[in-house]
Amino acid sequence: MxxxxxxxxxxxxxxxxxxxxxxxxxxxxxxxxxxxxxxxxxxxxxxxxxxxxxxxxxxxxxxxxxxxxxxxxxxxxxxxxxxxxxxxxxxxxxxxxxxxxxxxxxxxxxxxxxxxxxxxxxVTVRLDDQPVHWAGERQFRLLVDTPVGCRGATQFVGEIPTGHAPPHSHSYDEVVYVIAGEGAVHMADIEEPIGPGSCVYLPPQLLHCLENTGEATLRVLGVIQPAGDPGSKAAVSGR
CATH class of the missing domain: 2.60.120.10 (Jelly Rolls)
Structure with a gap:
């Protein structure tokens, strides 16, 4: 897919x-x-x-x-x-x-x-009130998740420094919205530029990575389904 x-x-x-x-x-x-x-x-x-x-x-x-x-x-x-x-x-x-x-x-x-x-x-969750989680050099904060009553999805905001992680896949569906910054998404031998307002769909098991091609932090909003840990990976290329 x-x-x-x-x-x-x-x-x-x-x-x-x-x-x-x-x-x-x-x-x-x-x-x-x-x-x-x-x-x-x-x-x-x-x-x-x-x-x-x-x-x-x-x-x-x-x-x-x-x-x-x-x-x-x-x-x-x-x-x-x-x-x-x-x-x-x-x-x-x-x-x-x-x-x-x-x-x-x-x-x-x-x-x-x-x-x-x-x-x-x-009903509402403020980003500034949430603890930071790390996945390598990238960080994310959870907002709407099972502890606030949502059973089917996890919402998070991630921050990606300049560069990119190895291609990897997840076991969940994920949709992404770029809040700020410039970059590219790599998936299935395709590279697409992304910036504020870009919307990305990443199906389960698809090898991909998000790259920050600018100097400022790439900030993204993600929602995964089913609910879980956004930092978990099903596979990492080369491992």
Whole structure:
């Protein structure tokens, strides 16, 4: 199975009438990703229409802007570098006080067979409050994960220094959104440039690596399914 690299700006946005949200479906079944869907939503000033989680878990990350998420009548502050968990069956609206857009990356995964609330439920998680984990010279922090009630996925933000790791694979599905920096993704003898707004799908067992080709840190948002350790590898090339 091959992966995919999509430029968010190349995907047509959709906005419903009387809604503040313009949404782009960047990764899904069209790219061969059957269980995860990644969307980038830009909220204009004002209050969005109500959005239903349905039977899927929704894992959100605020890229930029500030506002509030109203989840079943309870308000939760939104700011850059905040992870958000919306459980199956819940509804939410987003308030953006402006004047800047509120940019959110949302990944959905199938909900659990038992839709009841999980222990330790949290709605929002601040990146700055999370401990740093290391995988070689790269570091990552977990946001939405099983300890906050999400059963089917793990959300993290990774930081990649200049250079690249050996090609490797994972046992999980992974979708990536580039927050900042410049680089390239290597997979299946293909090299694609990536930068802010790049969206990447990495299926299980695909040999790949992300390379930082610039001087600044390459910051990426990742979501893996099923939930687990983003630093685990199924195989490393040459070993």
């Amino acid at each position: 091959t992966g995919a690299v999509i430029d968010e700006a190349a995907v047509a946005g959709r906005r419903a009438e009387d809604d503040t949200a313009e949404t782009r479906l960047t990764i899904g079944a069209t790219q061969g990703c059957e269980r995860l869907e990644q969307r980038v939503t830009r909220y204009a000033t004002g209050r969005s229409r109500s959005r239903a989680a349905g039977d899927r878990e929704h894992v959100l990350f605020v890229v930029s802007g500030a506002g509030r998420l109203d989840l079943d009548g309870h308000a939760h502050a939104l700011a850059a570098n905040t992870g958000v968990y919306v459980a199956p069956g819940e509804r939410y609206e987003v308030d953006n006080d402006g004047p800047e857009e509120l940019v959110v990356v949302e990944v959905t995964v199938p909900g659990p067979a038992d839709p009841g609330p999980a222990p330790g439920r949290q």
